[in-house]
Amino acid sequence: MEDKELKDLKEKVLEANLELYKSNLVFFTFGNVSGVNRERRLIAIKPSGVDYSNLNLENMVLVSLDGSLITQGFNPSSDTKTHLVLYNSFSEIGGVAHTHSRFATIMAQSHTPISCLGTTHADYFYGEIPCTDIISDKSIISDYEHETGILIKNTFSKKNIDYKQMKACLVASHGPFTWGKDPSEAVFTSEVLEEIAIQNFYTRLLNPEIKSMKNTLIDKHYLRKHGKNAYYGQ
Amino acid sequence: MEDKELKDLKEKVLEANLELYKSNLVFFTFGNVSGVNRERRLIAIKPSGVDYSNLNLENMVLVSLDGSLITQGFNPSSDTKTHLVLYNSFSEIGGVAHTHSRFATIMAQSHTPISCLGTTHADYFYGEIPCTDIISDKSIISDYEHETGILIKNTFSKKNIDYKQMKACLVASHGPFTWGKDPSEAVFTSEVLEEIAIQNFYTRLLNPEIKSMKNTLIDKHYLRKHGKNAYYGQ
Amino acid sequence: MEDKELKDLKEKVLEANLELYKSNLVFFTFGNVSGVNRERRLIAIKPSGVDYSNLNLENMVLVSLDGSLITQGFNPSSDTKTHLVLYNSFSEIGGVAHTHSRFATIMAQSHTPISCLGTTHADYFYGEIPCTDIISDKSIISDYEHETGILIKNTFSKKNIDYKQMKACLVASHGPFTWGKDPSEAVFTSEVLEEIAIQNFYTRLLNPEIKSMKNTLIDKHYLRKHGKNAYYGQ
Amino acid sequence: MEDKELKDLKEKVLEANLELYKSNLVFFTFGNVSGVNRERRLIAIKPSGVDYSNLNLENMVLVSLDGSLITQGFNPSSDTKTHLVLYNSFSEIGGVAHTHSRFATIMAQSHTPISCLGTTHADYFYGEIPCTDIISDKSIISDYEHETGILIKNTFSKKNIDYKQMKACLVASHGPFTWGKDPSEAVFTSEVLEEIAIQNFYTRLLNPEIKSMKNTLIDKHYLRKHGKNAYYGQ
Numbered sequence: 001m002e003d004k005e006l007k008d009l010k011e012k013v014l015e016a017n018l019e020l021y022k023s024n025l026v027f028f029t030f031g032n033v034s035g036v037n038r039e040r041r042l043i044a045i046k047p048s049g050v051d052y053s054n055l056n057l058e059n060m061v062l063v064s065l066d067g068s069l070i071t072q073g074f075n076p077s078s079d080t081k082t083h084l085v086l087y088n089s090f091s092e093i094g095g096v097a098h099t100h101s102r103f104a105t106i107m108a109q110s111h112t113p114i115s116c117l118g119t120t121h122a123d124y125f126y127g128e129i130p131c132t133d134i135i136s137d138k139s140i141i142s143d144y145e146h147e148t149g150i151l152i153k154n155t156f157s158k159k160n161i162d163y164k165q166m167k168a169c170l171v172a173s174h175g176p177f178t179w180g181k182d183p184s185e186a187v188f189t190s191e192v193l194e195e196i197a198i199q200n201f202y203t204r205l206l207n208p209e210i211k212s213m214k215n216t217l218i219d220k221h222y223l224r225k226h227g228k229n230a231y232y233g234q
Numbered sequence: 235m236e237d238k239e240l241k242d243l244k245e246k247v248l249e250a251n252l253e254l255y256k257s258n259l260v261f262f263t264f265g266n267v268s269g270v271n272r273e274r275r276l277i278a279i280k281p282s283g284v285d286y287s288n289l290n291l292e293n294m295v296l297v298s299l300d301g302s303l304i305t306q307g308f309n310p311s312s313d314t315k316t317h318l319v320l321y322n323s324f325s326e327i328g329g330v331a332h333t334h335s336r337f338a339t340i341m342a343q344s345h346t347p348i349s350c351l352g353t354t355h356a357d358y359f360y361g362e363i364p365c366t367d368i369i370s371d372k373s374i375i376s377d378y379e380h381e382t383g384i385l386i387k388n389t390f391s392k393k394n395i396d397y398k399q400m401k402a403c404l405v406a407s408h409g410p411f412t413w414g415k416d417p418s419e420a421v422f423t424s425e426v427l428e429e430i431a432i433q434n435f436y437t438r439l440l441n442p443e444i445k446s447m448k449n450t451l452i453d454k455h456y457l458r459k460h461g462k463n464a465y466y467g468q
Numbered sequence: 469m470e471d472k473e474l475k476d477l478k479e480k481v482l483e484a485n486l487e488l489y490k491s492n493l494v495f496f497t498f499g500n501v502s503g504v505n506r507e508r509r510l511i512a513i514k515p516s517g518v519d520y521s522n523l524n525l526e527n528m529v530l531v532s533l534d535g536s537l538i539t540q541g542f543n544p545s546s547d548t549k550t551h552l553v554l555y556n557s558f559s560e561i562g563g564v565a566h567t568h569s570r571f572a573t574i575m576a577q578s579h580t581p582i583s584c585l586g587t588t589h590a591d592y593f594y595g596e597i598p599c600t601d602i603i604s605d606k607s608i609i610s611d612y613e614h615e616t617g618i619l620i621k622n623t624f625s626k627k628n629i630d631y632k633q634m635k636a637c638l639v640a641s642h643g644p645f646t647w648g649k650d651p652s653e654a655v656f657t658s659e660v661l662e663e664i665a666i667q668n669f670y671t672r673l674l675n676p677e678i679k680s681m682k683n684t685l686i687d688k689h690y691l692r693k694h695g696k697n698a699y700y701g702q
Numbered sequence: 703m704e705d706k707e708l709k710d711l712k713e714k715v716l717e718a719n720l721e722l723y724k725s726n727l728v729f730f731t732f733g734n735v736s737g738v739n740r741e742r743r744l745i746a747i748k749p750s751g752v753d754y755s756n757l758n759l760e761n762m763v764l765v766s767l768d769g770s771l772i773t774q775g776f777n778p779s780s781d782t783k784t785h786l787v788l789y790n791s792f793s794e795i796g797g798v799a800h801t802h803s804r805f806a807t808i809m810a811q812s813h814t815p816i817s818c819l820g821t822t823h824a825d826y827f828y829g830e831i832p833c834t835d836i837i838s839d840k841s842i843i844s845d846y847e848h849e850t851g852i853l854i855k856n857t858f859s860k861k862n863i864d865y866k867q868m869k870a871c872l873v874a875s876h877g878p879f880t881w882g883k884d885p886s887e888a889v890f891t892s893e894v895l896e897e898i899a900i901q902n903f904y905t906r907l908l909n910p911e912i913k914s915m916k917n918t919l920i921d922k923h924y925l926r927k928h929g930k931n932a933y934y935g936q
Contacts, residue, residue, distance in 0.1 A: 078934045100822045106901055109820040110909040118343040119408045120334045137918045173915045174821045203343040213407050216371045232312045352577040353642045354568045437577040447641045450605045466546045586811040587876045588802045671811040681875045684839045700780045
C-alpha cells in the first residue's frame with residue numbers, strides 16, 4: 001500500500017499536467033510536468049506517450065533523483081533526464097514543466113533570448129529570459145536528454161543567473177523549460193512565459209532595433225512584487 | 235450599515251471588473267477598474283492580488299480622492315495612485331481601466347503612438363492615441379504609481395489633447411489606461427482600443443510608411459458619432 | 469397589416485445580420501446587412517445603433533430604392549445610402565453586407581487590393597479584389613455615405629470588373645463591402661473574404677515580392693466552380 | 703446488401719472527415735479525406751459539395767483505384783483524382799487528407815518549403831517538407847486534378863524523398879496534401895503540419911536568415927520516435 005506523501009505528490013503532478021493541457025500550451029502529447037519530494041529524493045512525472053485524457057494517479061511514474069525507476073508498468077516521460085538535472089542543479093525548485101508552446105518555441109527556434117521589453121515581463125521574470133547555445137553533436141549522441149539539462153544548468157552558471165528570479169529557459173531549436181516552488185507554479189510560469197514571448201515577438205517585429213527596458217524600471221516592477229519589501233499584489 | 239450610493243458604486247465597479255475579465259483583455263490578475271463618486275469624493279477599486287473569480291461586493295475597496303483608505307481588510311489595487319491622478323486631473327471622467335491587453339501593450343512597449351489609420355479608429359478616438367515618454371528614474375524611485383498618473387496627465391497637457399475626445403493613453407514600456415463616463419465605458423474603451431491597436435499594428439507591419447488618415451475623414455467619422463450634430467448610430 | 473413578401477425579406481435580413489454577428493466578423497455594432505425586393509423597389513436593413521442581441525423583425529427598417537424611409541420608429545443603418553447605391557448600380561444583387569472585419573480592414577487601411585495568390589482565393593473571387601481610391605474631401609463633405617457607394621461603383625466601372633464575378637470591394641481607409649444573390653450570400657462572401665485577406669496578408673508579409681498567380685490557374689479554379697461548365701462541388 | 707469491409711472503410715473515412723472538420727483546419731467545405739482498401743482496390747472519399755453537417759455513411763463515395771465510380775447518387779470530391787494518384791504512387795499509404803489550412807496554405811502560396819527549424823518539426827517530419835513547382839499550363843488544361851497528384855509524386859521522386867518519413871507535401875499556390883497509414887493518421891498529420899507551418903512561418907518572419915536545424919538533431923528527434931530503435935513515447 002502506497003503512503004500518503006507519494007499519493008499527494010502524484011496528485012499535484014497529475015493536476016499540474018491537466019492544467020497544462022487545459023492551458024492550450026500543448027497540442028497532442030507535447031508537454032510534461034513533474035514534481036519532487038526532496039526528503040524522499042524522488043520525483044513524480046507524466047508517463048511517456050499517454051494521452052492527456054487517459055492520465056490518472058495510477059499511471060504517474062515515480063523516479064528517484066539518481067534516475068532509477070520506482071514504479072512499474074509505465075515509462076516516465078522521455079524528457080525525464082532533463083527534469084532530473086534541473087532538480088539536482090537548482091536545489092530549491094519543487095516542480096518542472098516542459099512545453100512546445102507556440103511563441104516560446106518560435107523564440108527558441110530563432111535562438112533569441114527574450115529581452116525584457118516591458119513591465120508585464122518584469123512583473124514575472126527578472127531580466128532577459130536566456131536561450132541556450134545549440135546543443136553539441138557530442139551531447140546529442142551521448143545522452144541527449146541528460147545533456148539538455150546540463151545545457152540549461154551551464155547557461156545559468158555561465159551567465160550568472162539566479163534560478164529563483166528566472167524560472168524559465170529556452171533550449172535553442174527546441175523549446176522552453178520552466179520551474180517553480182511546486183508543479184502548479186511551473187505550469188503557471190509556462191503560461192506567463194508564452195504571453196511574454198508573444199508580446200516580445202510582436203514588439204521586435206514592429207521595431208527590430210528595440211532595446212531592453214532600463215534597469216530602474218525592471219527593478220521597480222520585479223522587486224515590488226518579488227523583492228524583500230514587496231508590496232504589489234499582497 | 236453602508237449606504238445605497240456606495241453600494242451602487244461598488245456594484246458598478248465589480249461588474250466592470252468582471253466584464254474586463256470576460257473580455258480576454260487580462261490574463262491572471264493583470265488588470266483593474268475603478269469608478270468614482272465625485273460628490274462623496276471617493277473611488278471604488280479592485281482589491282490587490284485577489285483572483286477575478288473571488289471578486290465580490292465585500293472586497294471592493296473604497297479610497298478617498300486624496301488617497302486615504304476608507305474600507306478595511308483589503309488593499310486597493312497597487313495601481314490606485316495612478317487612477318487617483320486621473321480622476322483628479324480629468325474632472326469629468328467616471329471610471330478608469332488598466333489592462334496589459336496584448337497589442338495595446340505591444341504598441342506601448344514599442345513606444346509607438348497609435349496613429350489614426352482608418353475609420354474604425356476614427357469612430358472611437360479623435361486622432362492619434364498618445365504614448366507617454368519613458369518614465370524618468372526619479373519618478374520611478376520617488377512615488378512610481380503616482381508619477382505614472384502624472385506622466386499621462388502631462389502627456390495630454392503638453393500635446394493639448396482633450397481627454398473627452400481621447401479616452402486612452404499608452405504608458406511607454408508598460409501598457410494602456412482608458413477611461414469613460416463610468417466604469418463600464420472605461421472597460422468598453424479598453425476593448426475597442428485593443429481591436430484598434432491590432433488593426434494599427436498589422437497595417438504598419440505590411441506598410442511601414444503608412445501615414446495618418448486625412449483630417450477630413452477623421453472629422454467626418456468621429457464627429458458624425460460624437461460631435462454636436464451627431465447622427466450616426468442614433 | 470404587413471404582407472408576407474415584406475415579412476420574408478425582413479426575416480432573411482434579420483437572419484443574415486445574426487449570422488454576421490455569430491461569424492466574429494463584427495465587434496460591438498460594427499456591421500450591417502441588407503436585402504432587396506426588386507419588384508417592390510425597397511430594401512430591408514439593420515436599424516442604426518441597435519445591439520445585435522436586440523435585433524428582431526420589428527426593428528428591421530424598410531427603405532425604398534430611391535431613399536425614402538418606409539417604416540417608422542427606427543432609423544436605418546447609417547450606411548444605408550451606400551447600400552442603396554450598390555443596389556441601384558449592380559442590378560442583379562440581392563443582398564449587401566458591410567463589416568470592419570479585421571484583415572479585410574487592415575488591407576483597406578493599407579490601400580492594398582487583395583491580389584490573387586492562391587487557389588483558395590480563385591475558388592471564390594475571379595482575380596484581384598479591388599480597393600478604391602481614397603475618398604475626396606468634396607465627397608466627404610457633401611453626402612459621405614452616398615459618395616462611398618459611388619466610389620465603389622466607379623472603381624468597378626473604371627477597372628472594368630464584373631460585379632457578378634467579384635462580390636467584394638475594399639473601401640480605402642475604411643473596410644469591405646460584399647454582396648451576393650441574397651443577404652445570406654453577402655454574409656458568406658464577407659466570411660470568405662476575411663479568410664482570403666488573412667492568407668493574402670501573411671503571404672505578402674513573408675514574401676513582399678510575391679506576384680499574382682497565373683491566369684490559367686485562376687481561370688481553372690474560378691471557372692470549374694462558377695463557369696458555364698462548372699463541375700466542382702456539384 | 704453491402705459487406706462489412708466496405709462499411710468499415712466508409713466509417714473510418716466518415717470519422718476522419720468529421721475529425722478534420724472539428725480541427726478548424728477547414729472552413730466551409732474546403733477539405734476532404736479518403737481511405738483505401740488495397741485488397742478490394744477501391745477508396746472511400748467525401749462526396750463533393752456536401753456540408754460537413756450532412757455527411758453520413760450513405761453519402762460516402764466509393765471509387766476504384768483505376769478511377770471508376772462504384773457507388774451511385776453522389777459525386778466524389780472534385781479532388782478525387784489527386785487522391786488516386788497518391789494511392790497508386792505511394793503503395794503503403796492507407797489514407798489521404800487535403801485542406802486549405804491557413805499557414806500551410808500561406809507557405810504553399812509563398813512557394814516556400816517548410817524547412818526543419820526545430821525539434822517539434824523533427825518529431826514528426828524527417829527534414830524539409832517539400833513544396834512542388836507551380837503546375838504547368840499544359841497540366842492545368844489537360845487533366846488538372848490528376849496532374850496535381852503527378853506533381854506531388856514527381857516532387858518526391860526528383861528530390862528522393864521517402865513518403866513514409868515525409869507524410870505531407872505543399873502544392874505551390876494551392877495547399878497541403880497529407881497521408882498516413884489510415885484516414886485518421888492523414889488527418890492527424892494535417893493537424894501537426896499546420897502547427898509546424900505556423901512555427902516555421904513566424905520563425906522566418908523574425909529571422910529571415912534562419913538555417914535548417916543541424917542533421918544530428920533532426921536525426922535524434924525523428925529517429926528516437928520513428929526509427930528502428932525508437933524509445934520516445936513508447
